Amino acid sequence: QSALTQPPSASGSPGQSVTISCTGTSSDVGGYNYVSWYQQRPGKAPKLIIYEVRKRPSGVPDRFSGSKSGKTASLTVSALRAEDEAEYYCSSYARSNNLVFGGGTKLTVL
Amino acid sequence: QVQLQESGPGLVKPSQTLSLTCTVSGGSIGSGGYYWSWIRQHPGKALEWIGYIYYSGSTSYNPSLKSRVVISVDTSQNQFSLKLSSVTAADTAVYYCARDASYNSGGIGPLDYWGQGTLVTVSS
Numbered sequence: 001q002s003a004l005t006q007p008p009s010a011s012g013s014p015g016q017s018v019t020i021s022c023t024g025t026s027s028d029v030g031g032y033n034y035v036s037w038y039q040q041r042p043g044k045a046p047k048l049i050i051y052e053v054r055k056r057p058s059g060v061p062d063r064f065s066g067s068k069s070g071k072t073a074s075l076t077v078s079a080l081r082a083e084d085e086a087e088y089y090c091s092s093y094a095r096s097n098n099l100v101f102g103g104g105t106k107l108t109v110l
Numbered sequence: 111q112v113q114l115q116e117s118g119p120g121l122v123k124p125s126q127t128l129s130l131t132c133t134v135s136g137g138s139i140g141s142g143g144y145y146w147s148w149i150r151q152h153p154g155k156a157l158e159w160i161g162y163i164y165y166s167g168s169t170s171y172n173p174s175l176k177s178r179v180v181i182s183v184d185t186s187q188n189q190f191s192l193k194l195s196s197v198t199a200a201d202t203a204v205y206y207c208a209r210d211a212s213y214n215s216g217g218i219g220p221l222d223y224w225g226q227g228t229l230v231t232v233s234s
Contacts, residue, residue: 002156034217045206045227046157051220089157093217097170099159 003100004029004090011108012080020105022073022090028100030071034093037066037075040104041086050075077107085109112137114207114225122201122232128194132207132225133187140165140185145210147221148181148192150203158203159218162210163190170218197232204229 005023012018022029022037029035035053038046048057050066053073063078073092077084090102118130132146139146145162152158161171163181171179175194183190194201205228208221 032217034212034215034219036220038221045208045224046221047224048220048222051211051222052215057220057222087155091157091159091219091221093212093219096173097218098172099218101157101159104155104157 002103003094004092004102006088006090006102006105008103009106009108011110012077013110014080014082016080017076017078018080018107019074019076020088020090020107022075022092022102024071024073024092024094024100026071028092028094029068029073031095032093033068035066035068035073036091037064037073038089038091039084039086040089046089080109082109112209112223114209114223116205116207116225116228118228118230120229120231122197122230123234124198124232125196128192128197128201128205128230128232130192130205130207130228130230131189132191133189134209135188137209138185139183139188139190142166143213145170145213145218146183146190147208147210149206149208149221150201151206151227152203160192160194160205162218164213199232202230202232 037050054066147162148160209223
């Protein structure tokens, strides 16, 4: 069982927006602004798309955005495109100097 | 462009030690400014952070694995390595090495460059 809770699946049509949640505790998501999001396509390594809750690495489209409220972080993908279909994972720094991940959310573009 | 490549045996017997090496190109571990990490992904898809090392040799490990893990660095070869002892079937996973960009900001992560991953199966 993963330390952070994500919905197993999410979906949307091209052009729509989808939001994926990531719920933790006060010892991880709620306690630090060190939440990251990763996109993973089948057979590939995870790719960093959001870090420190809402920052985007160079080259990541601004259609990807992150936010946090209390113990829940969220990833929003706007203007969905077929290429966004992938697995998405959140991670957070946790007390006791640890990094914890969510169980992953499979995003389907209908 | 930083690139990482994992190498090592794909099959390890139960109770033995899993050993993997990550070779970094396009950037120097010895230049500092980054941690160098190991992460694994079980067949059921969950990701698990194993630990990281700095070029100086300082390390941090996942508390749940700490008793079995050793991460070391060889700056002359631009490599870092993972040893996981007393393995069981539960250690079967794809093992990734990655660069951790948190050195100047605190915390652990973000992991901004990853290797392609290597599957390690624990079986007799």
